[in-house]
Amino acid sequence: MxxxxxxxxxxxxxxxxxxxxxxxxxxxxxxxxxxxxxxxxxxxxxxxxxxxxxxxxxxxxxxxxxxxxxxxxxxxxxxxxxxxxxxxxxxxxxxxxxxxxxxxxxxxxxxxxxxxxxxxxxxxxxxxxxxxxxxxxxxxxxxxxxxxxxxxxxxxxxxxxxxxxxxxxxxxxxxxxxxxxxxxxxxxxxxQLGRVESHRIGKVVDWIRRNYDQPIRIDDMAELAHMSPSSLHEHFKSLTSMSPLQFQKTLRLQEARRLMLSTGMDAGLACQRVGYASASQFSREYSRHFGSAPTRDMVRLRSAGAAVDSVSFTQ
Missing domain, CATH: 2.60.120.10 (Jelly Rolls)
Incomplete structure (x- = not known):
């Protein structure tokens, strides 16, 4: 890091x-x-x-x-x-x-x-x-x-x-x-926010935020930004340190964790709710991102008395 x-x-x-x-x-x-x-x-x-x-x-x-x-x-x-x-x-x-x-x-x-x-x-x-x-x-x-x-x-x-x-x-x-x-x-x-490129990346960020649970196609995102796929990837990563797909994955995992902690939703339903088609892929990526599997993570957070808002910014 x-x-x-x-x-x-x-x-x-x-x-x-x-x-x-x-x-x-x-x-x-x-x-x-x-x-x-x-x-x-x-x-x-x-x-x-x-x-x-x-x-x-x-x-x-x-x-x-x-x-x-x-x-x-x-x-x-x-x-x-x-x-x-x-x-x-x-x-x-x-x-x-x-x-x-x-x-x-x-x-x-x-x-x-x-x-x-x-x-x-x-x-x-x-x-x-x-x-x-x-x-x-x-x-x-x-x-x-x-x-x-x-x-x-x-x-x-x-x-x-x-x-x-x-x-x-x-x-x-x-x-x-x-x-x-x-x-x-x-x-x-x-x-730089006033530059055309940043406005275009901002549109892609906004789309991903509102549609994080939907499949994402880089060609569609490039069309939205009026860029080539390679140019979109370069500008997006230079601003956010992530690719569009990594950005979406991070949002999905954050929302799944919030849903499980705030509503008691099980991992299988949370996985579907945020757009994952594969439960095993969700579990692997969740474990890599948060350090433990979804069910184990929830047990640990609840035993520690974690507040719902401690895992989700509205800021």
């Missing part, structure tokens, strides 16, 4: 303590809480993860104010902790583990979901002469969060406690955050 770890964090900026305080106000207990501002979330966890949590993460900016977390995409591992931010520029199936958290000092994270339409408008403002070419097009990135971005996140969460002001001012604060990201070191990579 490749570990993509940024350089050690610098001294935490003063705004980080203010961000932690705002997050505690909006997340009074463990969980993910959407504020009155659409797309703005406060996340809190008082315990480290006993195991990886699997799920689909939406396109968003995440800033850790306290604690630490590991995120895995395919065979790549990303570490982030206070003052670092993680940017997802596509909806991606990930696995995550909170590495540092306690009741006295809970893991605290700010999340801003990207509005694709507004992002496209701001890309044109930030790059009126066109987006510079970049060699690394991966749709996830970890970097040091500058104090200006953190301060804007603090102001956005402060507005979340002032609904009347938030209606008028929150869109401005959101735009400020996105523009600062676009003008920062990651800017050109984030702006």
């Amino acid at each position: 490749n570990s993509l770890v940024p350089p050690p964090s610098q001294a935490a900026p003063p705004a980080l303590a203010r961000l932690a305080g705002r997050l505690l106000a909006h997340a009074p207990q463990d969980g993910s809480f959407e504020t009155c501002i659409p797309g703005v979330h406060a996340i809190r966890a008082s315990n480290t993860s006993a195991e990886l949590v699997h799920g689909l993460h939406c396109a968003a900016l995440c800033i850790v104010a306290q604690g630490a977390k590991t995120v895995m995409l395919g065979d790549e591992s990303y570490e982030y902790d206070p003052s670092r931010m993680m940017i997802f520029s596509l909806d991606l199936p990930i696995a995550a583990m909170i590495r540092q958290a306690s009741v006295a000092a809970p893991y605290l994270s700010f999340r801003l979901d990207f509005d694709q339409e507004r992002l496209s408008e701001l890309i044109l403002k930030a790059y009126p002469d066109g987006v510079p070419a970049v060699s690394d097009k991966r749709a996830v990135y970890v970097a040091q969060a500058g104090e200006a971005v953190i301060d804007a996140a603090v102001r956005l969460l402060t507005l979340a406690s002032q609904p009347e002001d938030a209606e008028l001012l929150a869109p401005l604060a959101k735009d400020e955050i996105v523009l600062r990201l676009l003008r920062g070191p990651f800017g050109a990579r984030l702006a």
